[in-house]
Amino acid sequence: MVDAHQTFVIVGGGLAGAKAAETLRSEGFTGRVILVGDERDHPYERPPLSKGYLLGKEERDSVFVHEPGWYAQADVELHLGQPVVAIDREAKSVRLGDGAVVHYDKLLLATGAEPRRLDVPGTGLAGVHHLRRLAHADRLRQVLTALGRDNGHLVIAGAGWIGLEIAAAAREYGAEVTVVEREPTPLHAVLGPEVGQMFADLHAEHGVRFHFGASLTEIIGQDGMVLAVHTDDGEEHPAHDVLAAIGAAPRTALAEAAGLDLVERAHGGGIVVDTSLRTSDPDIFAAGDVAALHHPLFDTRLRVEHWANALNGGPAAARAMLGHDVRYDRVPYFFSDQYDVGLEYSGWAPPGSYDQVVARGDVGKREFIAFWLSEGRVLAGMNVNVWDVTETVQELIRTGARPDVERLADPSVPLESLLA
Known part of the structure; x- marks a missing residue:
């Protein structure tokens, strides 16, 4: 009552x-x-x-x-x-x-x-999309289905998490995909170049084309429909639809x-x-x-x-x-699924905050944990196709652990032992 x-x-x-x-x-x-x-x-x-x-x-x-x-x-x-x-x-x-x-x-x-909007001519065309709301996803499902059926081209502005997940989805539907990104690697602001390159390789293996070091300057259309995009280095890419994935x-x-x-x-x-x-x-x-x-x-x-x-x-x-004593200090966490790669990321380590990246496992097979360190302290960790380790990774971050780097990189060393 x-x-x-x-x-x-x-x-x-x-x-x-x-x-x-x-x-x-x-x-x-x-x-x-x-x-x-x-x-x-x-x-x-x-x-x-x-x-x-x-x-x-x-x-x-x-x-x-x-x-x-x-x-x-x-x-x-x-x-x-x-x-x-x-x-x-x-x-x-x-x-x-x-x-x-x-x-x-x-x-x-x-x-x-x-979603942040593209500030370029042509954004009012019917084939320009964002993804934030359920209605956007409803529409995008129809778009990707049609692009896959007709061998159509999707240009994605931005190689962040949303851009890459939609690139993977579009390729699974059978669409042609080009990703335009001003940074030198995907996810550069989150993972830095060391791990970001892995995502470039993953998507390239699945047929995604990347155009790094560039930004969209214009979306070209006719009769209200998208035909192509131009970038600030003078390139033109064919497109039937454009997705803006440049952040929120x-x-x-x-x-x-x-x-x-x-x-x-x-x-x-x-x-x-x-x-x-x-x-x-x-x-x-x-x-x-x-x-x-x-x-x-x-x-x-x-x-x-x-x-x-x-x-x-x-x-x-x-x-x-309600007046309870609350201290909200949880370790930041997110997850992503792209093709056959699943991952979980914990912590916060943008470029400039760390001085070393340590990989534990097989990066080539995409079965590893990456750690970002600053003066030996674990700032962040990302497990790729390695499961049931998030709690330990977060504890390494929360306790300010400074584990021996050789042991941190050695999969034969129990991860929990590094908390001691």
């Missing part, structure tokens, strides 16, 4: 928001829980959009966080297809797109991120208009939160892609745009809203 002694409002209908609502109820909160999402679909998980669902290996219903009936059973009030357009911090209320005003005692912003920007407009502290865009953007995921307003919290946390392990402010952060951050914020 819900009473009206308190009202907690969650803005954002993704994984973080849905798991926060679930946690409020599981922790015994009996006040009103209102979840507002600007999409008409029930809250869903995003990894399948570039993996199993995009490939046609998972049903559409499998992406949803809860069964549709769960929300009514849990007394969670859903407002779908309804944006929040303003926050009044003094009145402690939010205004919805239809003009309705909803009071809150505590507010959670789980507004996520949105945190959706901070609401927070900015409300006067909450933000991180500068040049430093990744996002809403400033403390380790309890509380913003500069003591009654407003943020979680998921939009939250920028000063991470004690890496002594820097991080904004993590991955599934595990939404999965764990939403519940952590919910507990903090």
Whole structure:
């Protein structure tokens, strides 16, 4: 039975928001829980959009966080297809797109991120795509099916995780794929050149063409349809469709208009939160892609745009809203599947932060663990087609371990022994 002694409002209908609502109820909160999402679909998980669902290996219903009936059973009030357009911090209320005003005692912003747009001529053509929402994946499945059937060409701008996963999916459908990337290797900003080259080789073996050191400058079309793309080094690539996969920007407009502290865009953007995921307003919290946390392990402010952060951050914020003592300092984690390669990455080690990469296993067979080290300390680890090691890898990172490098590289040495 819900009473009206308190009202907690969650803005954002993704994984973080849905798991926060679930946690409020599981922790015994009996006040009103209102979840507002600007999409008409029930809250869903995003990894399948570039993996199993995009490939046609998972049903559409499998992406949803809860069964549709769960929300009514849990007394969670859903407002779908309804944006929040303003926050009044003094009145402690939010205004919805239809003009309705909803009071809150505590507010959670789980507004996520949105795809960065290509700023070049031709982006208004029908064959230019992004992938962020379920509707995008629905459309992209149709596009890849048609490209595969007709031997069509897909040009992908960006060789990050989304770009590479869609390149793999497109090749499985039979489409021709060209990836344009301004850095010298795929995933350069995450993995650096040492491991990024492995992904270039993997995709090249499956027929993907890379054009490194270049950016799109124009998308050429006729009668509203894509014909080709031009790059800033004077090259032209044939294309029937173009996918922009150049990253995502945190959706901070609401927070900015409300006067909450933000991180500068040049430093990744996002809403400033403390380790309890509380913003500069003591009654407003943020979680998921939009939250920028000063991470004690890496002594820097991080904004993590991955599934595990939404999965764990939403519940952590919910507990903090209830007044629990929360210290959110989980090791960043994500996973990816491309062709026959599965991987898990833990930690944070962008180029410039590490001075050594150590491989443990057979890189040629793509069965190994890579470790990024700084002055001997493990900053990050990525297991490729090696399983059941993530917990140990994360413990090496969390404890600031400085293992002997020869033992770290030796698969015959039990990984757990390096924690001693």
